[in-house]
Structures are given as structure tokens and as C-alpha cells.
Amino acid sequence: MQHVVVAGRYRLVELVGRGGMGRVWRALDEVLHREVAVKEVLPPHWLSESEGDDLRRRTLREARTAARLNHPNVVRVYDVVRVGGHPWIVMEYVPSRTLQAVLDDDGPLDPVRAAGVGRALLAALRAAHTANVLHRDVKPQNVLVRQDGQIMLTDFGLATFDGEDGVLTRPGMVLGSPQFVAPERAAQGVSSVEADLWSLGATLYAAVEGRPPYARGTAMATLAALANDPPDPAPHAGPLAPVLAGLLCRDPRRRIGHDEADRRLVAVERDPEPSDEAEPTTVLRIERPPPPPPWPGAPRPSATGPRTTSPAAPWPFGAPGPSHAVVPGPFPADPPSPSARRGSEPDPAPRDAAEPADDPASAAPPTGDDPASGRARHWIRRGPWRWGWW
Numbered sequence: 265m266q267h268v269v270v271a272g273r274y275r276l277v278e279l280v281g282r283g284g285m286g287r288v289w290r291a292l293d294e295v296l297h298r299e300v301a302v303k304e305v306l307p308p309h310w311l312s313e314s315e316g317d318d319l320r321r322r323t324l325r326e327a328r329t330a331a332r333l334n335h336p337n338v339v340r341v342y343d344v345v346r347v348g349g350h351p352w353i354v355m356e357y358v359p360s361r362t363l364q365a366v367l368d369d370d371g372p373l374d375p376v377r378a379a380g381v382g383r384a385l386l387a388a389l390r391a392a393h394t395a396n397v398l399h400r401d402v403k404p405q406n407v408l409v410r411q412d413g414q415i416m417l418t419d420f421g422l423a424t425f426d427g428e429d430g431v432l433t434r435p436g437m438v439l440g441s442p443q444f445v446a447p448e449r450a451a452q453g454v455s456s457v458e459a460d461l462w463s464l465g466a467t468l469y470a471a472v473e474g475r476p477p478y479a480r481g482t483a484m485a486t487l488a489a490l491a492n493d494p495p496d497p498a499p500h501a502g503p504l505a506p507v508l509a510g511l512l513c514r515d516p517r518r519r520i521g522h523d524e525a526d527r528r529l530v531a532v533e534r535d536p537e538p539s540d541e542a543e544p545t546t547v548l549r550i551e552r553p554p555p556p557p558p559w560p561g562a563p564r565p566s567a568t569g570p571r572t573t574s575p576a577a578p579w580p581f582g583a584p585g586p587s588h589a590v591v592p593g594p595f596p597a598d599p600p601s602p603s604a605r606r607g608s609e610p611d612p613a614p615r616d617a618a619e620p621a622d623d624p625a626s627a628a629p630p631t632g633d634d635p636a637s638g639r640a641r642h643w644i645r646r647g648p649w650r651w652g653w654w
Contacts, residue, residue: 269294270352271345274302283405290357293342300342303353303419324351329397330420337388339408339418358416363407363471372474375504379532381407382468382507384415386529389460390522392420398455402463403444404470442486443476448516450490458516461525465511472500477512503532 268276274291277299281288286306293300305323307316324344331341343354363381367373373381385407392399399406399420408416442450446462449455469477477495480486495512498505507528510520520528 270302270347271343274300274345274352274354276302291354293354299357301339301355301357303355305351305353320349320351323353326397326420327351327353329395330392332395333392333397333420335388335391336414337384337416338391338420339416341420355418358408358410358418360408360410360416362405363409363415363467364404366409367404367470367474372500373471375472375500375502376533376536378468378471378504379507379529379536381415381471382464382504383526383529383533385417385464385467386522386525388417389464393457393460393522398457399460399463400455401441401444402460402467403441404467405441407467442483442490443478443480444470445490446516447490447514450487456516457521458519461511461519461521462513462516464525465508466495468504469495469498469501469508469512472502472504473498477508503536507532 270276270291273293273295275294276289276291278290279287280290280301285308286304289302289304291300291302292298305320307319311319324346327341327344331344334340339358340356341353342356345352345354361369385402389399389402397420399417401419402417406417406419408418410416444463444466446459449459449462466477473496477498478486478489478493479496480489494514495508498508501508507525510528511525513519
């Protein structure tokens with residue numbers, strides 16, 4: 265193929281890919297002296313002539329739009345030329361393997377690595393959607409894994425499909441792999457941002473499970489499952505399960521968007537293995553209030569000995585009031601008569617004159633008989649820390 269030059273500029277060197285929508289060549293740009301990838305767009309033979317013409321026009325229009333994208337995770341489109349009635353798409357050449365080839369050769373990815381792939385693809389889709397460009401065919405075959413590990417998304421807006429997985433439905437034209445096409449797009453043929461995000465979820469599902477979420481034997485069986493069944497379980501998704509659940513939601517109105525998908529993918533990369541340990545229990549020290557002051561006349565606890573409690577003294581005159589307390593002394597067996605008391609001693613001093621200081625520590629009331637009159641005396645509490653004779 266050294267002699268084939270497309271548009272007088274791109275010399276075809278090697279065939280590197282083939283699919284239901286055309287062929288991809290490694291070529292040499294003889295003007296800028298750089299390697300490029302040239303895709304020859306060939307509509308399937310089973311399309312009508314009018315449908316084929318419409319596909320060619322749409323491919324040219326969307327390729328020109330995709331050429332405006334400049335993102336590190338997007339394979340850039342350099343040029344669009346028309347040769348022999350067929351469009352040729354000139355793109356950046358990326359030495360790489362497709363994600364599908366990686367899965368076939370090395371097996372499924374672990375959830376953390378798949379989350380990294382998902383973040384790169386999500387960034388590429390966000391850049392495209394911001395520029396009003398829809399991919400329409402996100403799948404492992406269109407994800408390139410460079411030799412340095414960088415992830416790149418190719419075939420923006422080209423609506424390609426491979427082999428027998430291709431499907432065409434009405435209303436509208438839906439070209440793509442049914443195993444990676446959103447349910448609403450398969451049913452109605454309408455492309456949208458939400459449909460691209462669903463295809464991203466299906467691609468990440470395949471990355472961890474090794475197969476798409478609707479792995480059926482035929483395209484018709486896959487379409488029937490898309491219309492009626494939920495996605496197959498993902499037993500190997502691990503921490504990636506919330507991402508898959510949000511992106512593969514059947515209702516596009518409830519499907520997560522760019523921001524929420526990125527937040528969940530970041531969470532997988534930062535904390536890939538949620539801890540099963542319970543949160544530590546915090547013990548708070550509660551300070552007990554100080555004990556109440558000792559009852560007047562009660563014995564004080566020893567500094568070294570155990571705390572003792574004096575027995576309650578009998579209350580001879582009914583229950584004490586709320587603000588009065590009486591500490592009785594011993595009663596004489598035969599108290600003297602009032603006349604004897606008046607004749608032998610003067611009247612006692614007023615109650616307040618004998619009141620002790622308000623310090624409870626020094627307010628131990630005296631008890632016992634008056635040595636002069638022989639009568640029993642009682643110390644009565646008349647208020648807080650106020651005591652008097654009774």
C-alpha cells in the first residue's frame with residue numbers, strides 16, 4: 265500500500281483495524297511528515313442508498329465538530345477529506361492497544377484501575393459534551409491504552425460498530441454495539457449526554473467483569489434484554505459498584521451526571537477497601553458535683569478511715585418544716601416546773617443573741633441540759649445556716 269495516497273497528502277502504510285463501518289490505516293502525512301491514523305468510512309451494504317448518503321453527510325459534519333476538541337484523553341481529529349464519494353477521517357495516531365484487547369489478553373481489571381480508566385474517559389466525555397459533541401459509541405474497542413498507560417477515547421461522533429454487533433433501528437438511525445447502547449437509545453434512537461454516560465458505565469462493567477452487562481447470544485436477544493431486564497449483577501465490581509449502579513440506571517432522568525460520577529470514581533481511588541472496623545468509642549469523663557455540706561452536728565469523716573454516717577435522731581415534735589431543722593439534746597427525767605424556773609434563773613437571752621456565725625463548719629450546736637436551770641435545751645435551725653435556742 266505504499267503507493268496509495270489519499271487526497272494527495274496521506275500515504276497509506278499499514279492496515280491497523282477493520283470494522284463494520286470501514287477500515288483504519290496507519291499513514292504518513294507527507295506535508296507535515298508525521299504519522300497519522302486515517303479511517304475510511306464505508307457504510308454497511310445493507311443500508312439503502314439514501315441512508316448511506318445521510319450517514320456520509322452526518323459523519324463529515326460530526327467529524328468537523330470533533331476536530332475542535334483538544335483534550336489529553338481524546339484522540340484528536342486533524343482533517344476530513346472526501347475521496348470517491350466516501351469520507352476519510354484523519355486522526356492522531358496513538359501506538360496503543362484497545363481496552364478490549366487488554367481484557368482479552370490480560371483479563372479483567374481490578375476495580376481501582378478500572379476507576380482510573382473511568383475518570384479518564386469521563387474527562388474526555390465532559391470535554392466533548394461541553395462542546396456539544398456526542399460520542400454515540402463508547403465501548404472498550406474505542407478506548408485506547410497507550411504504552412505509558414494513558415487512556416484515550418477515539419471515534420468521537422462517528423457512530424461506528426464492529427461485525428455482527430451492529431444494529432439499525434427506527435425512528436432515527438442508531439448505529440452502535442447494542443451491548444453498550446443505552447436502553448432509551450436502543451428503543452427510541454435518540455442520542456444524548458445521558459446515553460453516552462450509560463455507555464461509559466457499560467464499558468466500566470466490562471472492564472471489571474470481562475463481559476458487557478447485557479451479554480446475550482445475539483443482537484436481538486441483547487435488545488430484548490435492554491428493553492425489559494436490569495443489568496446483570498457485577499460480583500467483581502467491589503467499591504466500583506456504586507459507580508456502575510448510578511451510570512447503568514435505566515431511567516435517564518435518574519442517571520448520575522458528570523460531577524457525581526467523578527465524585528464516586530475519586531472515592532474508589534482514595535478508599536478502595538472500605539474498613540469493616542467499627543468507629544472507636546469515645547469515653548467522656550463526667551465530673552461529679554461536690555458532696556453537700558455536712559449536717560450540723562454530724563461527725564466528720566476521718567482523713568484515713570472509712571466514711572461513717574451517724575444514725576438519725578428522733579424528732580419529738582412532728583415533721584420539721586422545709587426551712588427548720590432541730591438537733592435535740594437528752595431530755596431530763598423530771599423537768600422542773602415553770603415557777604421554779606422563773607424563781608431560780610433569769611429568762612434566757614433572745615434567740616438571735618445566741619445565734620452562731622453563718623459558717624457551717626463552726627456551727628456545731630450545743631446540746632444537753634442547762635446547768636443552771638436543769639431544763640432541756642434544743643438547738644433549732646431557723647433558716648439556711650441560722651440557728652437559735654428553742
